[in-house]
Amino acid sequence: MKKYCVVIVAVLAVVVTGLPENLPECPTSRNIRIPHPTNCTLYYACQNGEANIRICPEGLHFDNAIRMCNWPKGCISGTPRPNTQPTTLPDPRLCMGECPEFDSQWETIHLPYWNNCSLFCKCSNGKKFVFKCKKDLHFDQRLSVCNWPIPAKCPWRTKFIK
Numbered sequence: 001m002k003k004y005c006v007v008i009v010a011v012l013a014v015v016v017t018g019l020p021e022n023l024p025e026c027p028t029s030r031n032i033r034i035p036h037p038t039n040c041t042l043y044y045a046c047q048n049g050e051a052n053i054r055i056c057p058e059g060l061h062f063d064n065a066i067r068m069c070n071w072p073k074g075c076i077s078g079t080p081r082p083n084t085q086p087t088t089l090p091d092p093r094l095c096m097g098e099c100p101e102f103d104s105q106w107e108t109i110h111l112p113y114w115n116n117c118s119l120f121c122k123c124s125n126g127k128k129f130v131f132k133c134k135k136d137l138h139f140d141q142r143l144s145v146c147n148w149p150i151p152a153k154c155p156w157r158t159k160f161i162k
Contacts, residue, residue, distance in 0.1 A: 099123030117154035
């Protein structure tokens with residue numbers, strides 16, 4: 001009877017805790033992000049040699065080319081989610097301003113997006129990449145961050161008239 005109890009407890013321990021996920025090997029010399037092998041919305045943040053799983057904000061996938069969450073492009077690593085509706089990606093040509101040909105080591109250039117307060121553009125080696133602020137936030141051009149709508153003072157913010 002004692003043997004059965006030990007076996008049952010051991011089985012329950014595995015079921016309750018789950019089997020450990022195969023975590024990627026992370027370098028101890030630097031912090032990086034690694035794509036999840038089967039899910040486009042997940043990635044691993046490697047810090048001090050330890051892998052921690054992270055999830056991209058809603059609607060974004062991990063883009064291994066730039067090692068950050070980005071608009072979905074078909075997901076190269078992992079299994080893409082089935083897409084039942086056509087996706088229209090924001091056009092980087094609607095970014096207001098120009099990107100320098102080469103990145104500065106001291107500052108990242110952010111540009112407002114024409115006619116949409118929740119979008120902004122990030123410059124990388126002369127190219128524009130469009131990003132979306134988190135829900136209910138607007139791009140604040142003065143601070144180059146996503147901010148609450150009133151302090152962001154977006155010129156395209158909808159004004160409701162009573």
